[in-house]
Amino acid sequence: MSLQPSSFVILGAGLMGRLLAVELARQGHRVDIYDAGSPAAENSAATVAAAMLAPLAESAITEPGVVRMGHHGLTRWPELLGALAQPVFFQQAGTLIVWHRQDAAEAQRFTRQLESNQRTVPELPALKSLDSHALAQAEPSLAHRFAQGLYLPGEGQLDNRQLLAALVVEMERLAVRAHWHTPQSPEAFTTGAPGQPDWVLDCRGLGAKAQWSALRGVRGEVARIHAPDVTLQRPTRLVHPRYPMYIAPKQDNMFVIGATEIESDDRSPASVRSTLELLSAAYAVHPGFAEGRILELATQCRPTLPDNLPAIRQTRPGVLEINGLYRHGFMIAPAMVDVTLEVLNTGQSALSERFDLRVELEPTAPAPTGVSAPAFA
The missing domain is CATH 3.50.50.60 (FAD/NAD(P)-binding domain)
Incomplete structure (x- = not known):
């Protein structure tokens, strides 16, 4: 044409x-x-x-x-x-999903949900269950920290x-x-x-x-951290019943950690509670975040x-x-x-x-x- x-x-x-x-x-x-x-x-x-x-x-x-x-x-x-x-x-190195032992029931529910969704959208690559050995191979920096995980091939950032x-x-x-x-x-x-x-x-x-x-704002809070002691090869998500979170590694040991989801169009600075939850969850995934430097605590509202x-x-x-x-x-x-x-x-x-x-x-x-x-x- x-x-x-x-x-x-x-x-x-x-x-x-x-x-x-x-x-x-x-x-x-x-x-x-x-x-x-x-x-x-x-x-x-x-x-x-x-x-x-x-x-x-x-x-x-x-x-x-x-x-x-x-x-x-x-x-x-x-x-x-x-x-x-x-x-x-x-980067298109997939997504890694991990959880602590005390959250195994929540992880099982989450896994069943993903498996069901995959049957609904069969063109997606099949998720893979990882034991501790396979998890250590996929993400060496998390070796011995988690007993199980999921790997979602093909996903990116x-x-x-x-x-x-x-x-x-x-x-x-x-x-x-x-x-x-x-x-x-x-x-x-x-x-x-x-x-x-x-x-x-x-x-x-x-x-x-x-x-x-009909538009409304859904508030999210994100931390950007420089952590030279942390090496993650792909986005990693933590399954948790109260504050599920993600860690997205960027270039030069910079990490984006988020995100809260609050029904509000308030764009004021991040709350103490949200910040503590995000940073505590990140530290629980990798202790190397303890010596990281907080470059930014950002807040924005998603149009919904x-x-x-x-x-x-x-x-x-x-x-x-x-x-x-x-x-x-x-x-x-x-x-x-x-x-x-x-x-x-x-x-x-x-x-x-x-x-x-x-x-x-x-x-x-x-x-x-x-x-x-x-x-x-």
């Missing part, structure tokens, strides 16, 4: 906004992006995230459609990252802040016009009118609450819809709202981008049906723009 250049305004330069800006500009479209903050994305939930790509691990708390979106992302992320001029840390910075570089390279410290709303634009964009894509997360009243599932809706011709990524932003972002491109290209999306993704389109949608949508089997 020949490309018919269109003009786009994107509201919100978080993860979704930047990814869509790059993909659309790469296809030859004129793109303006507006954000209330700076290129550092200080207002975005993506800045605080651990950026784990763990569909089977997350299946314990979400629906099969989101899990399929996560599986889709494991294939798409290497393609998206490979097209960037600036390198981004990416990336460096969220490296990616956000690399997307800014790519936007500049592709001549995306970025308007920092310039909040805007869809009402500021009349799509299709002379001098106005053909499309407005609203990716503002909680910033769009005035337009999408009532069913905890993402959605895309068209509120008027030429205006699409993409929101509700909840705690799965990095895991499902490639799927959300690909569905959006399909909608822009054809006025509908077969991918959304595969993902059980709610896409609400007005019958008076503008004609397809010629946006290139990826082809998938």
Whole structure:
């Protein structure tokens, strides 16, 4: 299909906004992006995230459609990252799940749940049960600390802040016009009118609450720690009945540890209780964290819809709202981008049906723009 250049305004330069800006500009479209903050994305939930790509691990708390979106992302992320001029840390060494002996009953329940979810989404690689010997081989630094564990092959992670910075570089390279410290709303634009964009894509997360009243914030607190005495080769999750947590190792012995989940849009600093629980759990996984240095205690609110599932809706011709990524932003972002491109290209999306993704389109949608949508089997 020949490309018919269109003009786009994107509201919100978080993860979704930047990814869509790059993909659309790469296809030859004129793109303006507006954000209330700076290129550092200080207002975005993506800045605080651990950026784990763990569909089977997350299946314990979400629906099969989101899990399929996560599986889709494991294939798409290497393609998206490979097209960037600036390198981004990416790892696909699986997820390790461990528990202490006193939490064995909770671990058994969790294992049964993952096994059931795997039957529902059979394209996921099979999880593997590890005894103490196999666990020591998979993660030598945890030898003799845990008697059992689970290994989830194929799952991955990336460096969220490296990616956000690399997307800014790519936007500049592709001549995306970025308007920092310039909040805007869809009402500021009349799509299709002379001098106005053909499309407005609203990716503002909680910033769009005035337009999408069902949105709510789910607070999360994350610690970033530099711990030279800790060596973990892959994201590790601790099963615990009160405070399950994860440790995501990044480059240069830096670790992201999280995350609490509180039904609140309060963005005040992390509480003493949450911090103690996170750090105590990390120390219980590896005592080397005791000598680590706390680089940051970060708090952010994830944009969440009532069913905890993402959605895309068209509120008027030429205006699409993409929101509700909840705690799965990095895991499902490639799927959300690909569905959006399909909608822009054809006025509908077969991918959304595969993902059980709610896409609400007005019958008076503008004609397809010629946006290139990826082809998938």
